[in-house]
Amino acid sequence: MNFxxxxxxxxxxxxxxxxxIGKVPPTLHTPLMSGAxxxxxxxxxxxxxxxxxxxxxxxxxxxxxxxxxxxxxxxVGGFFVTDRMLAMFSRxxxxxxx
Amino acid sequence: MTLxxxxxxxxxxxxVLLLALGIKGLSKVRSAREANILAAFAMLLSxxxxxxxxxxxxxxxTQSWAWIIIGSLVGSLLGTLLxxxxxxxxxxxxxxxxxxxxxxxxxxxxxxxxxxxxxxGAKAGSIEPFINDVSISVSIFVGAITFSGSIVAMAKLQGxxxxxxxxxxxxxxxxxxxxxxxxxLAFVYLIYGNISSIWLLVxxxxxxxxxxxxxxxxxxxxxxxxxLNSYSGIAAAAAGFVVDSQLLIVAGAMVGAAGLILTQVMxxxxxxxxxxxxxxxxxxxxxxTSSGSGEYTNITSxxxxxxxxxxxxxxxxxxxxxxGLAVAQAxxxxxxxxxxxxxxxxxxVYAIHPVAGRMPGHMNVLLAEADxxxxxxxxxxxVNPEFPATDVVLVLGANDVVNPQAKNDKSSPLxxxxxxxxxxxxxxxxxxxxxxxxxxxxxxxxxxxxNTSMVFGDAKKVLSELIGELKDLGVGEx
Numbered sequence: 001m002n003f004x005x006x007x008x009x010x011x012x013x014x015x016x017x018x019x020x021i022g023k024v025p026p027t028l029h030t031p032l033m034s035g036a037x038x039x040x041x042x043x044x045x046x047x048x049x050x051x052x053x054x055x056x057x058x059x060x061x062x063x064x065x066x067x068x069x070x071x072x073x074x075x076v077g078g079f080f081v082t083d084r085m086l087a088m089f090s091r092x093x094x095x096x097x098x
Numbered sequence: 099m100t101l102x103x104x105x106x107x108x109x110x111x112x113x114v115l116l117l118a119l120g121i122k123g124l125s126k127v128r129s130a131r132e133a134n135i136l137a138a139f140a141m142l143l144s145x146x147x148x149x150x151x152x153x154x155x156x157x158x159x160t161q162s163w164a165w166i167i168i169g170s171l172v173g174s175l176l177g178t179l180l181x182x183x184x185x186x187x188x189x190x191x192x193x194x195x196x197x198x199x200x201x202x203x204x205x206x207x208x209x210x211x212x213x214x215x216x217x218x219g220a221k222a223g224s225i226e227p228f229i230n231d232v233s234i235s236v237s238i239f240v241g242a243i244t245f246s247g248s249i250v251a252m253a254k255l256q257g258x259x260x261x262x263x264x265x266x267x268x269x270x271x272x273x274x275x276x277x278x279x280x281x282x283l284a285f286v287y288l289i290y291g292n293i294s295s296i297w298l299l300v301x302x303x304x305x306x307x308x309x310x311x312x313x314x315x316x317x318x319x320x321x322x323x324x325x326l327n328s329y330s331g332i333a334a335a336a337a338g339f340v341v342d343s344q345l346l347i348v349a350g351a352m353v354g355a356a357g358l359i360l361t362q363v364m365x366x367x368x369x370x371x372x373x374x375x376x377x378x379x380x381x382x383x384x385x386x387t388s389s390g391s392g393e394y395t396n397i398t399s400x401x402x403x404x405x406x407x408x409x410x411x412x413x414x415x416x417x418x419x420x421x422g423l424a425v426a427q428a429x430x431x432x433x434x435x436x437x438x439x440x441x442x443x444x445x446x447v448y449a450i451h452p453v454a455g456r457m458p459g460h461m462n463v464l465l466a467e468a469d470x471x472x473x474x475x476x477x478x479x480x481v482n483p484e485f486p487a488t489d490v491v492l493v494l495g496a497n498d499v500v501n502p503q504a505k506n507d508k509s510s511p512l513x514x515x516x517x518x519x520x521x522x523x524x525x526x527x528x529x530x531x532x533x534x535x536x537x538x539x540x541x542x543x544x545x546x547x548x549n550t551s552m553v554f555g556d557a558k559k560v561l562s563e564l565i566g567e568l569k570d571l572g573v574g575e576x
Contacts, residue, residue, distance in 0.1 A: 003229050006339060006347060013335070013348035016118060017355025024125040026452045026477060029360065030459035033324055034193045035124045035134050036356050039117060040330040041200045042141065042349040045148055046207040046337040051166050052152050053216035055159040060214040067206035068169035069176075074200035077177025079138040081192055082124075084181065086131040088466035 031085045038078025044071035102154035109147030110345040116140035117349055121356055144345055186467050187424045189460065194252040194323045197330050201244025204333035205300070208237035211340045212288075212296055231289045233339035238296070239281055239303045240333040246307030247326050251319050254311075261315055270313055271377070277306035310376065318375045320453070321364045325372070328357025364453070394533065394541065400551040402560060405527050406567035412489035414445045416481065418518055419461050420454050422495015422530065428558035429468035432494065435564050436470070442573045448474055449481040449518050451499035478518055485522035493520060493528040493544075495557050501542045512540055526550040529560045 024032055050064035099107070117140045123133025152158050158166075177196070184192045210216075212234045253259040284299035314322055335350030365372050409415065417436065423429060436446045448470060454461040462475055476484075485491070493500055503510040504517040520526050521544055528550060544550055553560055 003226070006342075006344065009344045009347045010335060010351050013351030014355045016348075017121075017331075017352035018359060020118060020121045020352065021125045021356050021359055024360070024363065025127060026450070027459050027462040027475075028125060028127060028130055029364065030189060030193070030463060031130060031134070032121075032124045033327055033357070033360055034189070034196075035137060036121060036353045036360070037193055037197050037200065037327045037330065039121070039137055039141065039349060040197070040327065040334050040353040041203065042144065042346055042353075043200065043203045043207060043334045043337050044141075045144060045343055045346050046334075046341045047169070047203060048145065048148055048166065049341045049343070050207055050210050050216055051162050051169070052156075052158050054165075054210075054214070055162055057214050057216075060210050060216060061161065061165045063206050063210035063213075065165040065169035067203045067210065068166065069173035070199045070206065071203035072170050072173030073177035073180075074196045074203065075138075075141055075177070076174040077181040078193075078196045079134060079141075080178055080181035081184070081189070081196070082134045083131065085186075085189065085463050086134055088186075088463060 031082050034078060034082040034085065038075050038082060041071045041074035041078060044068055044075060047071050100155075102151050105154070106147050106151040109143060109150070113140045113144040113147065113345060114348050116143065118352065121352060144349075185427070186464055187427055188256070189463060190320060190323060191252040191255040194248045194255065194319075194326070197323065197327050198245045198248030198252065200330040201241045201248060201326070201333055203241075204237050204330070204337045205241030205245060207337050208234045208241060208340055209296065209300070212238075212293075228289065230340070233336055235285045235288055235299060237333055237336035237340055238299055239285065240329050240336060242300055242303035243307035243310075244326050244329045244333055246304040247311040247322070247329075250308050250311040251323050251326065254314075255319055259312075261313065266313055270309065274306060274309040277302050277309055281306060314375065318370065321361055321370070321372070321375050324357055324361040324364055325376075328354050328361060331355075331357055394546055396546045396548070397533070398548075398551045400527075400553060402553060402555075402563040403567050404551070405553050406564055406571060406573075408525055408527070409439060409444070409490055409492075409564075410442070410568065410571050410573050412439075412444055414488045415439060415447070415490045415492065416485065416488050416520070416523065417446065417448045418451070418454075418491060418493045418496050418500055418520060419448060419465065420451075420494060420496025420499065422497075423557050424455050424460065424464055424495070426495065426557035426559075428494070428556075428561050429464045429470075431558050431561040431565070433465075433468040433470055435561055435568065438565065438568050438573050446474065447476055447481065447484070449478065449520075450475050451478055451496070451518055452516070454496060454499055478516060482519050485519045488523040489525065491520045491523040491526045493526060493530075494561075495530065497530070497542055498540065500544055501540065502547075503540065503543050506543070510540065520544065521547055521549065524549065527553055529553045529555065529557055531556055 047064050047068035051061060051068065054060035054064055116136055120133045120137030120140060123129035123136065280302040281299055284295045284302055287295035288299060311322060331350045331353030335347045335354060338346030338350055365375065423432065439446050448465060450461050465475060498512060500518050500520045501512055502521050504512040504515040507513060526549055528545060530552060532554060545552060
């Protein structure tokens with residue numbers, strides 16, 4: 001991919017992000033922030049790429065692996081914690097229906 | 099395009115679509131939980147797509163597999179452990195910590211890519227070295243700020259770090275400018291081929307992150323975390339340029355932009371501009387010079403017993419929960435009290451200020467944990483007209499969000515902040531540990547009003563005493 005197209009991708013991605021959340025009920029601010037935060041751990045892909053292409057460079061393997069660890073801590077932890085928060089909201093209606 | 103290229107392209111496209119739908123869904127109560135799972139699935143899909151692509155093209159060496167598995171296992175396990183164990187009251191600092199680690203990840207990848215260029219494009223020179231270096235520098239700069247800033251934010255929310263007076267001196271702007279200029283210089287040197295200046299860049303941007311976050315008061319921390327969350331998206335997008343991945347750029351940009359919007363929304367709720375949050379320092383430090391400070395002249399303190407008697411006679415009660423409730427972990431005890439009142443036919447509603455607690459939505463999460471029905475949580479705009487028809491308001495560890503100064507006193511730093519009009523109710527009980535000011539450090543005129551009574555004590559202790567008193571009165575026993 002050449003640089004120009006990547007810049008377009010950046011621009012369109014940013015616009016999409018601006019449009020995605022317009023009105024958010026305050027209830028969801030914390031879960032939304034936490035969920036978006038988990039998504040920002042997408043750097044795990046960069047870490048993976050580094051590890052795959054690192055062979056036979058051991059320092060890079062190590063850096064990549066640590067980076068992957070940090071990213072996955074963010075991603076997995078982030079999604080779980082978001083789910084924990086959201087589970088509390090969704091529990092209510094089901095109880096009512098019973 | 100070869101077959102692996104096409105497959106990866108399709109998977110990436112699908113992942114972006116699902117991530118976008120995920121973020122969208124997270125902003126609606128009905129779909130939020132599914133949306134979160136959808137986003138998690140999209141992330142998994144993107145990993146599978148990447149691995150499949152390399153398996154189908156260059157292959158993945160065994161040694162790489164080993165490091166991938168070690169890194170993933172350790173990171174995921176620790177992340178899961180923390181996510182499952184952490185109490186709901188410390189959500190904000192947990193998000194800050196996760197966010198910081200995301201920034202650290204971008205920082206490390208960028209350092210790795212700089213020291214040991216692994217991107218064929220960069221190696222072969224098809225990507226201009228200049229652009230490659232700029233992407234790496236941006237990724238390091240933003241990643242380091244995200245990391246150090248988030249860790250400071252977490253430490254402050256945890257109470258490990260206070261906001262000492264020396265952080266408020268004007269000279270801090272100068273120091274931060276020095277850090278910023280140093281980062282910029284390191285950035286330029288790096289692009290001109292001075293390899294060792296990468297460490298200067300790492301150190302200067304880390305210090306900048308600390309320097310900017312440290313003077314910010316605890317009340318503004320949610321905004322800072324939200325902003326840092328946006329930064330970590332930008333760091334991810336920059337890392338996308340480094341490894342030449344469109345998926346990374348789109349996802350990073352989306353999070354960056356969405357985080358920015360959320361930050362704006364939070365600022366509005368607190369009547370603060372982003373600039374004043376970032377550079378204004380802690381509100382309490384300014385509050386002392388404004389007219390908002392002053393002595394209380396007409397404080398009425400009352401016992402738990404009186405409070406119980408008034409509650410028993412009420413028809414309609416509004417509870418205003420605040421950070422004090424969260425700190426005291428009193429949400430379950432509160433629920434017991436309100437259950438008793440409800441059993442006696444008293445209508446109970448919870449008034450949720452947009453920034454009650456330490457993060458928007460924080461109170462909703464806590465009260466939901468204590469099984470408070472969702473319909474009883476009312477947002478400020480809906481509940482405000484209901485105060486005049488309310489017999490008793492229980493203010494639990496909230497302060498600035500119920501300060502009438504924000505409506506009446508134009509000289510007050512709080513002026514213009516949307517507040518709950520609790521003083522309109524017949525009786526207001528403020529359950530509070532002492533007369534200390536709220537996070538803004540400003541005197542609360544509510545406490546001086548004749549219809550306000552203070553019940554001093556820790557929220558949990560007072561509430562459990564209240565349960566005892568209500569029991570003695572026979573409330574809620576059938």
